[in-house]
Amino acid sequence: MTSPEERPGEQGTDLLAKLFDIRSFTGALFLIFGVIVTIVGLTAGDADIRKSAGLNLALIIGPIMLALGALFIVWLLLRPPELLHGHEVTEEDLPEQLRHQGLEAIPEHPGEPGPEPPPPPRRRPTGH
Amino acid sequence: MFLAAESGSALSLDLSPVDLVLMIIYFSFVLGIGFALKRAVKSSLDFFLSGRSLPAWVTGIGFISANIGAVELLGQSASGAQYGAAMVHYFWIGAIPAMVFLGIVMMPFYYGSKVRSVPEYLRLRFDPKAHLINAITFVVGSMLIAGVNLYALSIVLEALLGIPLILAIVLAAVFVLSYILLGGLTSAIYNEVMQFFVVLIGMVPLTIIAIKETGGLGQLFDRLSADRGASFVEPWTGTGIGGSNPVGDWIGIILGLAFCLSFGYWTTNFAEVQRAMAAKDGNSARLTPIIGAYPKAFVPLITILPGMAALVLLPGIGTAGSGLEYNDAIPALMDKYLPPGVLGVAVTGLLAAFMAGMAANVSSFNAVFTYDLWQDYIRPGRSDQYYLRVGRWATVGGVAVAVATALIASGFSNISNYLQTLFSFFNVPLFCAFIIGMFWRRATRSAGFWGILVGTVTAITVYALYKFDVLAFRSDLQETMWGSIAAFAAGALAMVLASLREPRKTDAELHGLVYGMEIRDASDVAVRPWYRSPVVLGLGVLVLNAGLYVAVYAF
Incomplete structure (x- = not known):
C-alpha cells in the first residue's frame, strides 16, 4: 500500500481530489436536504401536522439533517482526507501462493527491475 | 414486494413536487460520486x-448497508407482521454474533492472506474443484439475484412514481451500471x-x-399479545420442543439459525466480505463487520417493529381484500x-436501498468473474x-443478464423465491468448508469440494423431504434451520472422510x-486504543445485544 507520504508533491497539489471524500458528499447532501426540508417545515400546513401524529416532522428532521451535514463538513475540515489515488498492482498485492503466476507484466511497472526469482515461500512479508 | 405484482397491490404514494426534487438531488449525487x-x-x-x-x-457502514436492501427493509417488516418479535433472532442471535466472529476470528485469514475474493481462498486452501464450484455458483447466483433486486426496485418505481415497469428496469440498470463502471467498488x-x-x-x-x-x-405489545398469544411479542416464549413459537425451537435457533445459517451467510458471502477486503489495513478489515454490527443491532427497531405496529395501524393488512400485502407495511405507513x-427523504432511502442491493451483487459478481x-x-x-478492461465488460454483461432476469421475473414472479431458496442451499456447506479449512490443518485438497457437494445435496434432500411431507416442521423457517444443521453435519463428515485418504498440504x-x-x-x-480493538468492540456489541433481548421483555 502506498501512502500519500511516500509520494511527495502529490499531496495538497490537487484541490479537487481532496474534495472527493465521502464526507464531503454526504455532508453536502445533508446540508441541501436539511435546507429544503426545514423550509417545507416552516411552511407546513395544519393538515401536514395532523398527518404525522401532531408533530411538525419536517421541522424536526430538517434541522437534524442540517446538523448531520455540518458535522460531516466539520469532521472533513478537522481531518483532511488522504488523497484517493489509484495504484498499480504489484506482486505484494497478491497472496504468497500466487506471486509470479498471474502477473507476468512486471516490466510495465516503472521502477521495478522486472521478474525476479520467487522469494523463499516461507518468508513472511514484513509489515508494510 | 415481489408478491405485490402477483396480487396487484393497489398501493401508490402521494408524492409532492418537493419529494421528487429531493429524489433527483440524491440521484445526481450518486452519479456525481461515480464521476469523481x-x-x-x-x-x-x-x-x-x-x-x-x-x-x-466507511467499509463498516458499507458492510451493513450492502445488506439493507429489499430483503431487510420490506421483507423483515413483513416477517415482523407475520411472525412477530421472534424475528429479532435473525439479528441478535443470528447476524451479529456471526459478524463479530468474522471480524475477530476469520478476517485475518481473508485479509492477511491477501486473497482477492472468497472463492480465491478456497482455491488456495483446497483445490480448483472447490474453487470452481464456489466461483460458478456465486457468479450465477449474484447475477440472478441482482435481477431479482432490479425487479423489486422496478415494482417500487412503477407503484410509487407511475413509471412503466420495463422503462423502470432499464432506467435503474443503466444507473447502477454507470456508477459502478466509473468508480468500481469505491463508488x-x-x-x-x-x-x-x-x-x-x-x-x-x-x-x-x-x-x-x-x-x-x-x-402495542399488550394488544398483540392478547390477539396472537404471548409468543408473538416474546422472542423466546414457545421455543421449547413442541412449543408454539412460529420461528421454531431453541435448538434450531441456536444451532441452525445462529451457527449454520447466519455464520454461513455473513462469513462466506463475498458481497459482504469484499467490503472488509477493501479496508486499508488488517485492523480496519477486522473492525469492518464489527462496526457494521452496531447499527445492525438496531435495524429490527426500524423494520420488525413498524411491521408489528402495522397490524394495528393498517387494519386487515395481509388479508385478502385489504389490498395490502405484509410486504407493503413500510410504504403504506410512510404514505399514511x-x-x-x-416522505421524499424516506422514499429516496427506500429506492437507494434497493439500488445498493443490486450494486452490491454487481460489484462482487464482476470481481469473482x-x-x-x-x-x-x-x-x-x-x-x-x-483484467481491468475485462472487469468493466463483465460489469456490462452482468447488468445485462440482471435485466433479462428482471424481465423474466416480471412474467413469473414466483421465480425470485425459488432462486433465493436454490442459492441458500450452498451457504451452509460453504461455511463448513471454510471453518474446517481454517481450523483443521489436516483437511486436504479435495476435502473442500466433497464438503460443499455432500452438504449441498443434504440441504436439498431435507428440503425435498419437507416439501413431500415426509418430514414435518412448524414453518418454513424451522425447516431451513434443521436443514442447515443436517447440511453442516454431513458436510463436516464428508470433509473428514476425504481428508483421511489423502496426504496433507x-x-x-x-501459509x-x-x-x-x-x-x-x-x-x-x-x-x-480500546476503540480500535476488534475484541473490545466485538464484545461490546454482544453485550448490547443481550441488553436488547432483556429490553423486549421489559415491555
Whole structure:
C-alpha cells in the first residue's frame, strides 16, 4: 500500500481530489436536504401536522439533517482526507501462493527491475 | 414486494413536487460520486477492492448497508407482521454474533492472506474443484439475484412514481451500471454510506410515529399479545420442543439459525466480505463487520417493529381484500404518516436501498468473474490493465443478464423465491468448508469440494423431504434451520472422510490460510486504543445485544 507520504508533491497539489471524500458528499447532501426540508417545515400546513401524529416532522428532521451535514463538513475540515489515488498492482498485492503466476507484466511497472526469482515461500512479508 | 405484482397491490404514494426534487438531488449525487471517483481507478485492484485503501468506518457502514436492501427493509417488516418479535433472532442471535466472529476470528485469514475474493481462498486452501464450484455458483447466483433486486426496485418505481415497469428496469440498470463502471467498488461503497444515513433519517421518524400512534410500546405489545398469544411479542416464549413459537425451537435457533445459517451467510458471502477486503489495513478489515454490527443491532427497531405496529395501524393488512400485502407495511405507513419533504427523504432511502442491493451483487459478481474465472481458467497471465478492461465488460454483461432476469421475473414472479431458496442451499456447506479449512490443518485438497457437494445435496434432500411431507416442521423457517444443521453435519463428515485418504498440504501451501499461520500486518499487532480493538468492540456489541433481548421483555 502506498501512502500519500511516500509520494511527495502529490499531496495538497490537487484541490479537487481532496474534495472527493465521502464526507464531503454526504455532508453536502445533508446540508441541501436539511435546507429544503426545514423550509417545507416552516411552511407546513395544519393538515401536514395532523398527518404525522401532531408533530411538525419536517421541522424536526430538517434541522437534524442540517446538523448531520455540518458535522460531516466539520469532521472533513478537522481531518483532511488522504488523497484517493489509484495504484498499480504489484506482486505484494497478491497472496504468497500466487506471486509470479498471474502477473507476468512486471516490466510495465516503472521502477521495478522486472521478474525476479520467487522469494523463499516461507518468508513472511514484513509489515508494510 | 415481489408478491405485490402477483396480487396487484393497489398501493401508490402521494408524492409532492418537493419529494421528487429531493429524489433527483440524491440521484445526481450518486452519479456525481461515480464521476469523481473515476480518476482513482488505475488498476484492477482499485476497481474490485478499492485498492485496499478505505478507512474502517466507511467499509463498516458499507458492510451493513450492502445488506439493507429489499430483503431487510420490506421483507423483515413483513416477517415482523407475520411472525412477530421472534424475528429479532435473525439479528441478535443470528447476524451479529456471526459478524463479530468474522471480524475477530476469520478476517485475518481473508485479509492477511491477501486473497482477492472468497472463492480465491478456497482455491488456495483446497483445490480448483472447490474453487470452481464456489466461483460458478456465486457468479450465477449474484447475477440472478441482482435481477431479482432490479425487479423489486422496478415494482417500487412503477407503484410509487407511475413509471412503466420495463422503462423502470432499464432506467435503474443503466444507473447502477454507470456508477459502478466509473468508480468500481469505491463508488458502490460510497453510495452505501450515503444511503445508510438517508435510510436512517427516513425510517427512524416513521418508527417513532408508528409507536406513538399505537399508544406506546407497552400498549402495542399488550394488544398483540392478547390477539396472537404471548409468543408473538416474546422472542423466546414457545421455543421449547413442541412449543408454539412460529420461528421454531431453541435448538434450531441456536444451532441452525445462529451457527449454520447466519455464520454461513455473513462469513462466506463475498458481497459482504469484499467490503472488509477493501479496508486499508488488517485492523480496519477486522473492525469492518464489527462496526457494521452496531447499527445492525438496531435495524429490527426500524423494520420488525413498524411491521408489528402495522397490524394495528393498517387494519386487515395481509388479508385478502385489504389490498395490502405484509410486504407493503413500510410504504403504506410512510404514505399514511409522513408529511411532504420527510416522505421524499424516506422514499429516496427506500429506492437507494434497493439500488445498493443490486450494486452490491454487481460489484462482487464482476470481481469473482474476472479474478476467479477469467484470470484463473480462461486467459491467465495477461497484464493488469487487461483484467481491468475485462472487469468493466463483465460489469456490462452482468447488468445485462440482471435485466433479462428482471424481465423474466416480471412474467413469473414466483421465480425470485425459488432462486433465493436454490442459492441458500450452498451457504451452509460453504461455511463448513471454510471453518474446517481454517481450523483443521489436516483437511486436504479435495476435502473442500466433497464438503460443499455432500452438504449441498443434504440441504436439498431435507428440503425435498419437507416439501413431500415426509418430514414435518412448524414453518418454513424451522425447516431451513434443521436443514442447515443436517447440511453442516454431513458436510463436516464428508470433509473428514476425504481428508483421511489423502496426504496433507505442506506448510508453505497453507501459509496465511490456516489457524496458527495467520499473516498479521503492523496495524493488527500494534497496541491500539480500546476503540480500535476488534475484541473490545466485538464484545461490546454482544453485550448490547443481550441488553436488547432483556429490553423486549421489559415491555
